[in-house]
Amino acid sequence: MDLNAVTAVLRPGGREELPARQAGDAWLGGGTWLFSEPQPALRRLIDLSGLGWTPLRADGEGLTIAATCTIVTLYGFEPPPGWRAAALISECCRSFLASFKIWGMATVGGNICLALPAGPMISLAAALDGVCVVWTPEGGERRVKVIDFVRGPRDTALEPGELLRAIELPAAALARxxxxxxxxxxxxxxxxxxxxxxxxxxxxxxxxxxxxxxxxxxxxxxxxxxxxxxxxxxxxxxxxxxxxxxxxxxxxxxxxxxxxxxxxxxxxxxxxx
Incomplete structure (x- = not known):
């Protein structure tokens, strides 16, 4: 859907280029919900695709999922031996019941920030002790458990100007x-x-x-x-x-x-x- 009230699209290449928040701003990840219905209050989109975040990083601490990681990328993740609960990834990805077009564009962070009860990335992250890494507009960051981040339909713990950077799943939870x-x-x-x-x-x-x-x-x-x-x-x-x-x-x-x-x-x- 055309967002005909939008007058500017910004494409920052790094955190230092993120603009100060203005009324009518929206972060643009995959845009599968953003472009699905009229958004008359929006005036400016801030495209996160140029930030270059690594989609997935697995190490001894667990799995870090960038907020901009697409569903199809997460679905293709091959977990290391011993991460038995990683089988939940494919189950939750399939719970989207969406077309390949949506899988290729929709992001993990977008699904969590939309905060709908049926959001399967919320289910995955909440069950595996997920923690949201949130960038603050002052240049810092804070961490919030996913179970506390999603407070209700379309209601999250994000404050104005904050940005969901990543979701961390600890190795201990993935081994269950x-x-x-x-x-x-x-x-x-x-x-x-x-x-x-x-x-x-x-x-x-x-x-x-x-x-x-x-x-x-x-x-x-x-x-x-x-x-x-x-x-x-x-x-x-x-x-x-x-x-x-x-x-x-x-x-x-x-x-x-x-x-x-x-x-x-x-x-x-x-x-x-």
């Missing part, structure tokens, strides 16, 4: 066993419920996304029993936190969250056995 479950109302529909469970010697974590207005992380010292898990979900997620849109009613999302959580628990329990 992980189980993925997803449900939608139609075979090719947007995620209505997306749950990820991870388990290691430190305990069990269940991350609930898509069904709730923001990601919810439930941590346990060990794999809980069926009743304990159900009670924790019921107490930790109030009814009004379940999302309501055309892709699923709150009561359905609540029911499916409980069903898929138990499936995850049973699969991990069988593997332990």
């Amino acid at each position: 066993r992980a189980v993925f479950r997803r449900a939608s109302l139609t075979p090719l529909g947007r995620s209505g419920v997306l749950l990820i469970g991870t388990l290691d010697a430190a305990g069990f974590a269940l991350t609930v996304t898509a069904s709730t207005r923001h990601p919810v992380r439930l941590d346990f010292p060990a794999l809980p029993g069926r009743l304990a898990l159900a009670e924790r979900i019921a107490s930790a997620i109030p009814v009004d936190l379940y999302y309501d849109d055309v892709h699923g009613a709150p009561d359905w999302r609540r029911h499916m969250t409980a069903v898929l959580a138990e499936e995850i628990r049973e699969e991990l329990a069988e593997a332990d056995g």
